[in-house]
Amino acid sequence: MILLILGLIVFLGIHSLPAFAGPHDSMKAKLGENGFKMLFSVISAVGIVLIVYGYGQARFAGYMPIYTPPIWMSHLVLLLMVPVFVLLAAAYLPGHIKKRTKHPMILSVKIWAFAHLLANGEPQSLLLFLGFLAWGVFDRISLKRRDVAAGGPVAVDMSHAVRNDAIALIIGLGIYVLFVWKLHEIIIGVPVIS
Template sequence: MWMLLVGLLLWSLVHFIPSATPSLKQSWIAKTSDKGYMLSFSILIISSLCLIVFGWRAAPIEFVYTLPQSTKPIAVVLMLIASMLFAAAKQKTNIKRVIRHPQLTSVLVWSIAHLILNGDSRSLILFGGMCLWSLWQIYFINKREGAWSKPEPVSWRNEIKVLLVGGVIFVILALIHPYLSGVAIV
């Protein structure tokens, strides 16, 4: 369980550097250059992901709660929404007129969907941790950036593109999920 916790802590702390402590980021860049910062940031994030994956697999499973099977469709719909939000993050879309941080919101929705389906101790740590991380990250970024300036409206064609890309992401995740976690989505 310690690897999972260390991985989540490393993931969170490294991501909090640019959002919560921009001066530390600038100091890091000054010491290592832009490329050095990006390389070391990437290495730390990849290391945190490895710790999370290996920690997840090694963690003992102790069941804390089990929700009724009837909640599975809710979780699947939430995963579809998370895929759409993830797709919207790098696109010009009206979703950004409603949700300031679609990518972080997608992590939040993804976490909630997984907490609905998984009531074991390692799931509570992983998905609960990612849920809290995304909320804190949104808070820190909002604090750093100040008042939100909503983007201009865009064409409905952009929305269709986001829906299609989000649908493709969802299908790909549904197909590879059994290989990643041993559990089929649908």
């Protein structure tokens, strides 16, 4: 469980850095834009590896569940997960979805974490998903403050909004179907539908 905790600290810590303008801007000034992005990417990758490895170790350590969700909860989770990949795709495709949700990637992380909290009661799952949910809430509040300080959110280019929304829907729903069908089992080791 130590590696999972360390991974969460590393990954969520570096992703929280932009909320602190002083240290963030100082690092960017010292390293330059590309150097900062490179360091950010390396630290993020290390964090992800630690999270995945630590979570995998904890899953097989035999921790007793803190709670056992009812079977029907898995159906609710399937429903809650439908918009997650659409929002993730919309973060990179300016359109109505991005404009209305403002920060679709953070919203997708919060929905993903909340949905998985409903379906998993083991200590390592609670740590992982509560960590990401708390980060999502913190980062959304931070972004709102940064948007206000900057004079409002960055304008979204709406010239291809309908096309981009359609692409986000197709990509997002396609990835959702693949995850339900097999990808979740291949990547995570747990089938969605058994």
